[in-house]
Amino acid sequence: MPILPFKFLRLRLKGRSHVPIHQDQYVENAVFPRSPVVTDCIHPELDRKFDLTSSVRCADRSPIVYGYHADLWKGIWNGEVVAIKVIRVIGNSVDRKQACAKNALKEVEIWSSVKHKNVLPLYGYSHEFGPVPSLVSPYMNDGTASLYLKTHPDVNRLQICAEISNGLAYLHEQRIVHGDLKGDNVLICSLEDRPYPLICDFGLSKRLDLTGSLRSTIVKGTVPWMAKELLMPGTTEDEEAACTLTFQSDVWAWGMTTYELFTDAPPYSHLKYRTLFELSMHIADGNVPEYPVSCEQSLEQHVWALLQMCWNPDPSQRPRSDELRLLVRGQVPVNPTV
Incomplete structure (x- = not known):
């Protein structure tokens, strides 16, 4: 690029x-x-x-x-x-x-x-x-990434997701956690018939302290993209990390966004949950999306392994955002631990 x-x-x-x-x-x-x-x-x-x-x-x-x-x-x-x-x-x-x-x-x-x-x-x-x-x-005529890919199925989705990770890594370098990364918060700008993703909507974003976290008793976001530790405070080994927005929770959301953009559907959309609380408990129990068989021609195994790394229940074991672009392109080995 x-x-x-x-x-x-x-x-x-x-x-x-x-x-x-x-x-x-x-x-x-x-x-x-x-x-x-x-x-x-x-x-x-x-x-x-x-x-x-x-x-x-x-x-x-x-x-x-x-x-x-x-x-x-x-x-x-x-x-x-x-x-x-x-x-x-x-x-x-x-x-x-x-x-x-x-x-x-x-x-x-x-x-x-x-x-x-x-x-x-x-x-x-x-x-x-x-x-x-x-x-x-x-104003972006091409709309959100989630809508754009539904109407442009031949676009290189891996390229789009890699560039989203590029923008996310930049935000983290600036000590900013986005807090609500998903397909609807990524816009597409077409330049010379080439789509470029642009991360948007900083309504939940925070500039973090030097520890890389922001302690809060209330964490907002969009449930299907939210990390496990944000949905069930006290379920992590480190209770101080519970209910905390971190760079690692953004990495989890990037994994869910990548899953969304490859499948053209929100994470967990195949489940028949009645309330968001029910879905929250499902995620907090350690459940993550299964490999989408319908995408086996486009979602390569090394990318799927990377998504599993992003959804590691231990935030410290997730890759850093600056590692994602190399990992998603297969330029360095992916070794999932979950």
Whole structure:
């Protein structure tokens, strides 16, 4: 894969992913209440560089994606189509809105600090699309990796997964744990008929301390992609490691994402579980996906062995993210211990 500098990616995004739009296609933002301006949780330099308030407009009258925590709108910034992540706020209290606003701006601080060819760039944020600052990023016509591969079955899936691991390794080098890696949080940018995956959605991301962990009593995420130790606190030999977001839990999620992208289905989708709690207990009991026989022509054995390494119940025995790309390409031996 050719190395694409960030500036090159930014320029080339103007091709297929960015679409110029005429002024008469703008949609007024009057339907959105202005967000409270939170000044004590973001560095002034970030405020100057990334505050796009008054320069971003909506391009449609309804969201293009409805989500549980946020809706995605198509917008216009500097004549280009952009994506506007409008965060939902549950409850009308001032404290709740202020807390959500601070969380959004913390996401800005993390996201704005990363620049890599396999990470979606952040353009900035705006206070004009709801009670919480909304995040503005490039709009990708090719959609998410999970949807793209369903409509482009001949794409090299191993290449896509290797490049996702490349972006993940970069985030870990920056002491950032993503916290919610899955196919829907990877967008595809096509350059010269070649798909490039871009990791996105840093709503659950955290910058970790020097120990490489973040202690928390509440861990959020998407259950089928979450590591065993996150779903059943106290089940690991080291109880202090329970309920902790780590680089290793991201590696587990990369393994589940790779499984998802090869099978065109979420992990455990073949199970008939009635609730997410039931699925959580299934994972916490040590169950991982079985080899998908339907993918035996595309999912090579050394890749399957690597996924088993990523799902090792002992987080310390999982490969590091910087090892994944070499391992997934078979450039170094894979020796699963589970």
